[in-house]
Amino acid sequence: MDRISIVTGGGSGIGRAICHALAKNNHRVLIVGRREEKLKETQKAFPTKIDILTADISETGDRLKIVEYCAKKKIQFLVHNGGIIGKITNLEELELSEWRKVMAINVEAPLFLTQSLLPNLQDGRILNISSGAAHFAIKGWGAYCTSKAALFMIYQLLNVELTEKNIKIASLRPGIVDTEMQGFIREADIKKMPHLQKFHDLYHEGEMESSDRVARFAYWLLTETNEGEFSEKEWDIREGDHSAKWDKDKI
C-alpha cells in the first residue's frame, strides 16, 4: 500500500516549510489549500514528491476529496496546519459568521478530517499546529484563541481515545513565526489589539521565528521521537532543552 503524508495549508508559511522538510527526506506529501497557485509554488521544489489538492478544509465536500485521494493509501503523518486568525476584534463585537468561519477552519476541519481518515492512519502520527493563544487571552483574538484552545482539548481527547488504534497525536506551539498570518496581524487596528506594537517590534528587529526552523522541529518530532515522547505533552519551540536534538541544519 502507498504511504503518504498530508499537510493542510501547505501553500505557504509553516505548512510549506514542513512539506519541504518531508519531501527533501523522501516522503511523498499531499498538500491542501484553497489557493492553487500557492500550492504549485510549494510543489515546484520537489515536483515528484509533492501532490497538490485545491480544497477548502472547512467544507465537508472538499474534505471528502482528500479522503478519496487517500483511498488505498496509508497515511504516515497528518499535519493539521491550515488555519486563520479571523477578524481581529473584541468578542462583544464579533459577528456570528466570523466566529463560525474560524471554528470551521481551525477546529471542525482537523477534527472531522482526522475522523474520516482514521482507517488510513493505522500506526500513523497526527500533528496539530497549536499556538500560545490556546492558553492565553489575547485581546482582539477571541475566536482564534478559543479555536486553538478547542484544538488543544481535541489533541488531549484523541490522545486518550486513539491509543487502542495505535495512532499517535501531538501538539506543537511554533512561537511567533514570520508568515502571511503575521502580516495580516500587523495590519490590525491597535484599538482592537493593544499588543500590536510588540508584533511590529519583533518583525522589525528580525526576532520572529522562521518557518524553516519550525519545520526542523516538526520533522524531528514526527520522525525521531518515540511514541511516548511524541504525545505526552504539548511541545513548545521556546521551552525546554529539546532544541539541542533538532536545531541543526541537517534537513
Ligand SMILES: NC(=O)c1ccc[n+]([C@@H]2O[C@H](COP(=O)([O-])OP(=O)(O)OC[C@H]3O[C@@H](n4cnc5c(N)ncnc54)[C@H](OP(=O)(O)O)[C@@H]3O)[C@@H](O)[C@H]2O)c1
Ligand atoms: N505565524 C505564527 O506566528 C503562528 C503562531 C502560532 C500558530 N500558528 C499556526 O500555524 C499554522 C500555519 O499558519 P502560518 O503562520 O504558516 O500562516 P499562513 O502562511 O497564513 O498559513 C495558513 C495556511 O492555511 C491555509 N488555509 C487557511 N484556511 C484554509 C482552508 N479553509 N482550507 C484549506 N487551507 C486553508 C492557507 O492557504 P489558503 O489561504 O490558500 O487556503 C495557508 O496556506 C496555523 O494553524 C496558525 O494558527 C502560526
